[in-house]
Structures are given as structure tokens and as C-alpha cells.
Amino acid sequence: xxxxxxxxxxxxxxxxxxxxxxxxxxxxxxxxxxxxxxxxxxxxxxxxxxxxxxxxxxxxxxxxxxxxxxxxxxxxxxxxxxxxxxxxxxxxxxxxxxxxxxxxxxxxxxxxxxxxxxxxxxxxxxxxxxxxxxxxxxxxxxxxxxxxxxxxxxxxxxxxxxxxxxxxxxxxxxxxxxxxxxxxxxxxxxxxxxxxxxxxxxxxxxxxxxxxxxxxxxxxxxxxxxxxxxxxxxxxxxxxxxxxxxxxxxxxxxxxxxxxxxxxxxxxxxxxxxxxxxxxxxxxxxxxxxxxxxxxxxxxxxxxxxxxxxxxxxxxxxxxxxxxxxxxxxxxxxxxxxxxxxxxxxxxxxxxxxxxxxxxxxxxxxxxxxxxxxxxxxxxxxx
Amino acid sequence: xxxxxxxxxxxxxxxxxxxxxxxxxxxxxxxxxxxxxxxxxxxxxxxxxxxxxxxxxxxxxxxxxxxxxxxxxxxxxxxxxxxxxxxxxxxxxxxxxxxxxxxxxxxxxxxxxxxxxxxxxxxxxxxxxxxxxxxxxxxxxxxxxxxxxxxxxxxxxxxxxxxxxxxxxxxxxxxxxxxxxxxxxxxxxxxxxxxxxxxxxxxxxxxxxxxxxxxxxxxxxxxxxxxxxxxxxxxxxxxxxxxxxxxxxxxxxxxxxxxxxxxxxxxxxxxxxxxxxxxxxxxxxxxxxxxxxxxxxxxxxxxxxxxxxxxxxxxxxxxxxxxxxxxxxxxxxxxxxxxxxxxxxxxxxxxxxxxxxxxxxxxxxxxxxxxxxxxxxxxxxxx
Numbered sequence: 001x002x003x004x005x006x007x008x009x010x011x012x013x014x015x016x017x018x019x020x021x022x023x024x025x026x027x028x029x030x031x032x033x034x035x036x037x038x039x040x041x042x043x044x045x046x047x048x049x050x051x052x053x054x055x056x057x058x059x060x061x062x063x064x065x066x067x068x069x070x071x072x073x074x075x076x077x078x079x080x081x082x083x084x085x086x087x088x089x090x091x092x093x094x095x096x097x098x099x100x101x102x103x104x105x106x107x108x109x110x111x112x113x114x115x116x117x118x119x120x121x122x123x124x125x126x127x128x129x130x131x132x133x134x135x136x137x138x139x140x141x142x143x144x145x146x147x148x149x150x151x152x153x154x155x156x157x158x159x160x161x162x163x164x165x166x167x168x169x170x171x172x173x174x175x176x177x178x179x180x181x182x183x184x185x186x187x188x189x190x191x192x193x194x195x196x197x198x199x200x201x202x203x204x205x206x207x208x209x210x211x212x213x214x215x216x217x218x219x220x221x222x223x224x225x226x227x228x229x230x231x232x233x234x235x236x237x238x239x240x241x242x243x244x245x246x247x248x249x250x251x252x253x254x255x256x257x258x259x260x261x262x263x264x265x266x267x268x269x270x271x272x273x274x275x276x277x278x279x280x281x282x283x284x285x286x287x288x289x290x291x292x293x294x295x296x297x298x299x300x301x302x303x304x305x306x307x308x309x310x311x312x313x314x315x316x317x318x319x320x321x322x323x324x325x326x327x328x329x330x331x332x333x334x335x336x337x338x339x340x341x342x343x344x345x346x347x348x349x350x351x352x353x354x355x356x357x358x359x360x361x362x363x364x365x366x367x368x369x370x371x372x373x374x375x376x377x378x379x380x381x382x383x
Numbered sequence: 384x385x386x387x388x389x390x391x392x393x394x395x396x397x398x399x400x401x402x403x404x405x406x407x408x409x410x411x412x413x414x415x416x417x418x419x420x421x422x423x424x425x426x427x428x429x430x431x432x433x434x435x436x437x438x439x440x441x442x443x444x445x446x447x448x449x450x451x452x453x454x455x456x457x458x459x460x461x462x463x464x465x466x467x468x469x470x471x472x473x474x475x476x477x478x479x480x481x482x483x484x485x486x487x488x489x490x491x492x493x494x495x496x497x498x499x500x501x502x503x504x505x506x507x508x509x510x511x512x513x514x515x516x517x518x519x520x521x522x523x524x525x526x527x528x529x530x531x532x533x534x535x536x537x538x539x540x541x542x543x544x545x546x547x548x549x550x551x552x553x554x555x556x557x558x559x560x561x562x563x564x565x566x567x568x569x570x571x572x573x574x575x576x577x578x579x580x581x582x583x584x585x586x587x588x589x590x591x592x593x594x595x596x597x598x599x600x601x602x603x604x605x606x607x608x609x610x611x612x613x614x615x616x617x618x619x620x621x622x623x624x625x626x627x628x629x630x631x632x633x634x635x636x637x638x639x640x641x642x643x644x645x646x647x648x649x650x651x652x653x654x655x656x657x658x659x660x661x662x663x664x665x666x667x668x669x670x671x672x673x674x675x676x677x678x679x680x681x682x683x684x685x686x687x688x689x690x691x692x693x694x695x696x697x698x699x700x701x702x703x704x705x706x707x708x709x710x711x712x713x714x715x716x717x718x719x720x721x722x723x724x725x726x727x728x729x730x731x732x733x734x735x736x737x738x739x740x741x742x743x744x745x746x747x748x749x750x751x752x753x754x755x756x757x758x759x760x761x762x763x764x765x766x
Contacts, residue, residue, distance in 0.1 A: 001626030003399065004398065005395065006395040007395070012389040014642075211623065212610065213603060213630060216607070217603060240384050243594070247596060259630060
């Protein structure tokens with residue numbers, strides 16, 4: 001076991017109708033005004049926005065709101081939101097949506113307590129020293145953002161998709177109500193499953209030391225995601241499957257899988273962020289393309305763990321059969337596993353490799369991942 | 384998945400020599416004076432006390448200390464400690480020891496901010512409304528007290544072994560350094576393993592609803608405990624095994640195993656607390672006697688889960704073989720599995736059943752556990 005610090009003060013309120021208590025949860029932390037951040041107008045049409053607004057009013061919490069957050073959320077909208085918070089002196093940020101909405105909300109929470117431009121935090125020019133309290137009501141489970149202090153935002157001018165992180169950005173309270181996720185489309189369910197796989201497998205395959213307990217925890221998360229995704233593809237209203245899927249997403253990136261681990265890196269995310277920045281491919285779709293290709297590239301680095309993966313997840317004894325098993329499963333749930341299936345041509349390989357190498361430099365992974373190696377990995381997905 | 388709230392703000396500092404930073408960790412929370420609570424004088428002889436004192440002095444944190452906490456810790460010592468805290472206006476409590484020491488420290492933390500007698504919290508006469516900050520350096524892993532808001536203390540006058548609990552009693556920081564646990568005796572390692580099994584199996588076998596993810600998490604904890612205990616019995620200095628064992632103990636009672644679960648009760652602890660209160664049997668030893676007997680009593684209630692247990696933990700297809708597997712394993716690591724092996728005679732059955740029925744009433748389990756049923760279970764362990 002390698003040294004670690006585990007600290008995660010985010011409070012999860014999981015269950016039916018829990019969003020109707022959001023006013024109380026926010027009041028628990030002494031916050032009296034919030035900016036509601038959301039994505040499409042769906043939450044206005046289906047009544048969620050009104051239920052949230054009613055709960056806030058009940059507790060005397062005033063609010064403003066801003067919608068329009070998109071998948072691969074953009075910093076321009078974050079800047080707009082920061083202006084609203086500053087102008088109205090709002091005390092907290094309430095995200096109602098999926099990972100993109102919550103990631104944007106975290107950036108707003110940091111940016112609204114800072115005099116410079118919020119992008120400074122993403123490029124390492126400034127450190128988060130203060131932040132408004134973040135709250136969330138999740139309508140999509142995938143990124144784990146509800147129980148971690150990270151966010152990822154895209155700058156379309158500079159073509160950078162970069163992360164922000166600070167202990168101050170842990171959500172105070174996140175509501176997970178599986179019923180609110182029942183209307184997620186099959187495509188986005190698939191992308192979410194892939195995102196969770198990627199959070200786990202980046203670590204699982206790259207760690208130079210992985211405790212037996214932590215390895216088995218990751219295998220449990222992956223088995224849960226496969227089992228529940230298969231159920232949900234047939235019956236989207238299965239509450240228990242939806243709930244277990246959501247909790248697996250949370251556990252995949254709330255610190256538990258990092259316990260005692262050494263030497264892990266975030267390889268497929270480093271590469272996929274380039275696809276999202278340049279071509280606005282949905283995050284999970286891009287990862288589905290990158291992950292099997294990357295696994296083929298690194299399989300000799302850690303053959304024992306690849307064998308365990310093949311055996312535990314797909315009942316296969318052979319490394320390549322494990323990779324094929326995952327590729328086939330991705331395809332079976334409707335996730336693209338080639339450039340063509342993701343709507344990209346071979347011409348995209350070079351720009352993606354170039355942009356990803358920029359990420360590699362920022363994440364101190366450029367020695368391991370020169371541009372040529374990234375291009376070679378991407379070529380394995382061009383078919 | 385049933386509704387749940389997950390909230391656990393305790394910070395874990397895991398790793399080599401981390402106790403030497405305890406002054407800094409305490410300072411992070413603005414605490415400038417502490418009472419050090421500990422057990423035997425071993426920590427003075429082996430230098431741990433001095434290293435802790437040096438770290439506190441380095442950070443300008445003043446301290447008093449009180450030793451003498453025993454297994455099945457007693458409320459009389461807690462009361463003494465409270466007097467020291469009140470007299471010296473100390474701001475925090477630092478436990479250096481195992482679960483008994485930390486449990487005592489939590490009771491002190493609550494009692495020192497209360498005008499009445501600390502036992503009021505245990506018998507439900509008062510609620511914890513304020514508490515001093517609790518910090519810990521663990522020298523034994525078993526109870527999970529380092530990452531939960533509970534403690535158990537014995538009142539030798541009233542012969543009650545009762546729990547205290549409040550979100551205010553989460554440790555702020557707990558240090559887990561496996562090296563500090565290397566000198567734990569084989570007996571106490573065995574008792575600790577049994578305690579962790581009991582924390583898990585009470586829930587695993589009684590839950591009327593147990594999500595697949597949570598079931599697999601529990602199986603992972605149990606497998607980790609068996610694997611690492613077997614290693615440590617041969618090589619007590621195996622750092623990685625000691626570390627994984629400690630983390631399994633933490634995970635067994637920090638809220639993760641309760642996620643989405645319904646209908647679980649704490650049966651073997653309810654019974655064992657009576658043994659500890661009356662005969663001062665070490666907690667884990669008492670549990671080793673109670674657990675297999677209790678499993679025989681309830682096995683028909685949940686046969687599928689008993690079959691999974693037998694198969695996953697012991698490679699057996701049959702329920703009784705699973706129970707025998709566990710009994711044999713307890714015996715193989717030196718834990719007593721009968722009254723005789725625990726130094727008790729059949730005469731003890733009636734008083735234990737009587738006292739345990741008192742616990743059952745306090746825990747609202749008396750309808751399920753009339754005294755006769757408890758006696759019947761205990762008789763299965765009299766051989």
C-alpha cells in the first residue's frame with residue numbers, strides 16, 4: 001500500500017424525490033441565494049425546474065438561473081454565469097443536470113470569487129483560494145463530478161479541453177435520484193458506461209502498484225456497470241439498475257479507486273480531451289474509440305492484469321479476447337469503437353495527436369506520450 | 384436501491400511515519416491544545432508517545448495526557464478524562480491506540496462540552512449538541528472507529544456496554560500507519576479479523592434488500608481480510624498486507640457497506656456486547672463465539688446469500704459447509720469458537736441472554752430477539 005490521503009466531505013442524498021428537499025439541503029450550509037445552472041430546456045418542460053424552484057422558495061432561498069450548458073461545456077458560458085453571480089451577489093451555485101452542467105458550476109463557483117479570468121485556473125496561472133458553495137441535482141450519471149472536486153471545461157478559442165480541481169470545489173450536497181435519469185437516451189447511457197470504464201481502466205492498467213482490495217473494487221464497479229447497462233438497455237425504467245449504475249459512476253471517481261495505488265496515469269482521458277476540444281465528439285463516444293485502441297498498445301506492459309480483466313469481466317483466458325470482449329460490448333450497447341463510427345475520418349488523426357500532445361505536456365506525460373505514439377494508438381481505431 | 388444519505392468528512396492520512404505530522408494535521412483545524420488519550424504504557428516505551436509529543440510541540444500545540452484505556456473501555460476513565468479537559472480548557476482530543484482508545488476519546492469529546500454526566504448520551508437521556516474535535520493515530524485496525532462517528536463504552540456499575548453516535552464525533556483526521564500495527568499480537572489480529580467479519584456479516588445476512596454492488600463490496604472486504612490475515616499470521620511485518628487489512632477494517636464500517644441497503648440489523652454485536660459487559664471477554668473473541676452460532680440460527684432466513692457466501696469465500700456449494708468453513712478459519716487463526724475456548728461455562732448463557740435482551744430492547748430488536756432465542760443461539764456455542 002502506497003501512502004495516500006483520503007478526504008471526501010461531499011454529502012450524497014440518494015433516493016426518490018430527494019430533489020424536492022434541495023432548499024433544505026442548501027439552507028443546512030447557511031446559503032441564502034444561488035445561481036441555478038442547467039443544460040437544455042428539458043428540465044423546464046418536464047417540471048423539474050419548477051419543483052426545484054418551489055423547494056428553494058419554501059426555504060426563502062432566492063435564485064437566478066442560466067441554461068444552455070452543452071456536452072463539452074464551454075468557458076464562454078461559464079464567464080456569463082460568473083457575471084450573473086457577481087452582479088447579484090449570489091452565495092451558492094446549484095447545478096441541475098449531468099456532468100457538464102456540474103463541471104461548469106464548479107468553474108463558476110471558483111471564478112465568481114476571483115478577480116481575473118476563470119480560464120487562469122485551467123492553465124495553471126492561478127490557484128483556487130475561495131469558492132462559492134456548490135450543490136447539485138444529477139440527471140445523468142457518468143463523470144462522478146457529484147462527489148469529486150474536479151471539472152472539465154473547453155475553451156473553443158484556444159481549442160483546449162482542460163480540467164480544474166480544488167478541495168474547495170467538492171459539492172456540499174449532491175442529489176442522486178435514479179428516477180431523474182430514466183429519460184437518458186440509450187446513446188448517452190452507453191457513453192456514460194464507457195466514461196466509467198475509462199475512469200477505472202486508465203488506473204487499472206497503468207498502476208505500477210495496485211492493492212488486491214482496490215483491484216477487486218474496480219472489477220466490482222465494472223461488473224456493476226455492465227450488468228446494469230444491459231438491464232437498462234431493455235428496461236430504462238428499472239429503478240434499482242439505474243440506481244446501482246449511478247452509484248458505480250460515483251464510486252469510480254470519488255477517491256476510493258485511488259487508495260494505496262502507485263504510478264497510475266489518466267491516458268485515455270488525456271487523448272480523448274483532444275477529440276472533444278477539436279470535433280465536439282461526446283466525451284463517452286470519444287473514449288469508446290480510444291480505449292480499445294489504447295489497450296492494444298499497452299497490453300504487454302501489464303499482462304497479468306489484462307488476463308485478470310479478461311477472465312473476470314468476460315470469462316476469457318486470453319488477453320486479446322478480453323480486449324475484443326470489451327470492444328464487442330461497447331458496440332453492442334451502441335458506442336462507436338472506430339473513427340468512422342464516431343463520424344471522424346483518418347484526417348483527424350494528426351490534429352488530435354497534436355492537441356493531445358499539448359495535454360500530455362500539461363499533465364507531465366509528454367515523455368511517455370510523444371505525438372507519434374498518440375497517432376499510432378489512434379491509427380488502431382481507424383478502420 | 385433504497386434511499387440513503389452518505390456523508391463522511393473524516394480525513395484519512397495513510398502511510399509510513401504519518402504520525403510525525405500529527406501536529407500539522409491538528410493545526411489545520413485551528414486546534415491549539417489537546418488531551419492525548421492512550422491505553423497501556425507500551426506507546427511510552429516504544430517511542431510513539433515521544434514522537435507524537437514532539438510533533439505537537441513543533442506546531443505549538445499544548446497537551447495533557449491520560450493513559451489506561453482497556454479493551455471494553457470503561458466510562459469511569461472517560462469521566463476522569465473529561466475533568467482534565469474541562470480543567471485545562473483543552474480544544475481537541477487525540478486518541479493514540481486502537482478502537483477502545485478512540486471510542487473513549489469520542490465519549491470524552493462529547494462529554495467535555497456537556498454539563499451533565501457523559502453516560503446520558505449512551506442511555507438516550509441527552510443528545511450530542513457540541514463536541515471537541517477528535518483526532519486519532521491508530522495502532523490496531525478493527526473497529527472502523529477511525530472513519531465513523533460511533534463509539535462503544537462499558538459502564539461496569541450498571542453492566543451496560545452501550546454505543547454513542549453523532550455526526551459531530553467523526554474524527555477530523557485519522558492516521559493509519561501500518562508499521563504502528565506490526566506489533567499487534569496474533570490473538571488480537573485474529574479478534575480484529577473476526578470483528579470486521581461481524582461488521583460485514585450482520586448486515587450481509589440480515590438485509591432484506593442488498594444491492595449487487597454492495598454485496599460484492601462486502602465480499603471483497605471479507606476476502607481481503609482472510610487473505611491478509613493468513614499472510615500476517617506467518618509474516619507480521621508484511622507492510623502491504625497490514626495496510627490492506629487496515630483499510631478493509633475502515634471500509635467495513637465507514638458507511639460504504641450500508642449504501643442502498645434495507646432492513647439490516649446488528650445482531651451479533653447486540654449479543655456480544657453482553658459478553659463484554661459481564662465477563663470482559665475481548666470483543667473479537669466474543670464475536671467469534673457468537674457469529675457461527677448465530678449463522679446456524681438464521682441460515683434458513685436467507686439461503687441464497689448463505690450459498691453465495693459459502694461459494695465465494697470458501698469455494699463450497701453448501702450452506703453448512705460455508706458456516707463450517709468460517710468456523711474452521713476462525714479456529715485456525717486462534718479465535719475461540721465455543722464458550723469453553725473463550726473461558727466461559729454454560730452457566731454464563733443465562734446472564735448473557737438476559738443482558739443481551741436489554742440491548743435488544745434499547746436497539747428496538749426485542750420482538751425479533753426474545754431472551755429465549757438469544758439463549759438458544761448461545762447454546763449452539765456451548766460444546
